[in-house]
Amino acid sequence: MLTLGTDNEVTFKHYVNGRLVINPTSTNYFFYKVVNDMNKDKYFFYPNQSQLRKNFLETTFNEGVEVDFSHEGFHTYTLYQVASNTLTNDSTLTDADIIEKGKLFVNVGASEVSYSQYTPADTSAANVNTLNNNTTYLTI
Numbered sequence: 001m002l003t004l005g006t007d008n009e010v011t012f013k014h015y016v017n018g019r020l021v022i023n024p025t026s027t028n029y030f031f032y033k034v035v036n037d038m039n040k041d042k043y044f045f046y047p048n049q050s051q052l053r054k055n056f057l058e059t060t061f062n063e064g065v066e067v068d069f070s071h072e073g074f075h076t077y078t079l080y081q082v083a084s085n086t087l088t089n090d091s092t093l094t095d096a097d098i099i100e101k102g103k104l105f106v107n108v109g110a111s112e113v114s115y116s117q118y119t120p121a122d123t124s125a126a127n128v129n130t131l132n133n134n135t136t137y138l139t140i
Contacts, residue, residue, distance in 0.1 A: 001103040002077070004063060011060045014079060014100045016052075030059055031080040033090045034104060036071055043067050044089055057099070075104040 004010045030050050034043040045067040047059035059079075063069060080090070080097045087093075 001105060003105045003107065004069075009060060009062050011058060014057045014059070015055060016057045016099055026083060027085075029082050029085045030057065030099070031082045031087055031090075031093075032059075032061075032067075033078045033080070034067070034069075034075045035077075037074045037076060039071065041071065042089075043069065044087070046085060046087075069106045072106055075106060077102055077104045 002012055030047060032043070032045050032047065034045075035041070045061065047061040048066055049060040051058045057079075061067065069075075078090070078098060079100045080093050081099050082093065082097060
């Protein structure tokens with residue numbers, strides 16, 4: 001599973017031994033399709049950089065530039081090898097173009113839910129059930 005936080009440069013490494021076909025007579029491009037598992041929003045993008053290593057493909061993109069994930073949570077990604085850098089969706093791609101499928105977790109940066117502590121103001125008639133003799137506030 002891949003994990004990314006937003007507003008930063010992200011590098012993914014994909015193990016591609018035996019699944020990648022490099023055609024030396026043409027330029028090879030890589031294309032991502034990412035689908036949000038909850039609301040089914042689809043994102044399509046090219047990484048801004050890709051490098052083929054001995055047994056893996058390293059792709060880099062900027063969240064917020066090449067793609068802007070608007071929802072935190074789990075996504076399903078598909079990485080394609082394509083011959084064109086003009087695709088805007090996956091309608092012309094086949095299973096033969098797929099290099100890898102997997103899960104992606106997007107963290108939009110909210111680390112904690114904000115809250116405020118409730119302290120009853122008084123024992124007036126409107127607030128009669130909120131205070132009783134059993135209430136004790138501790139200072140730590």
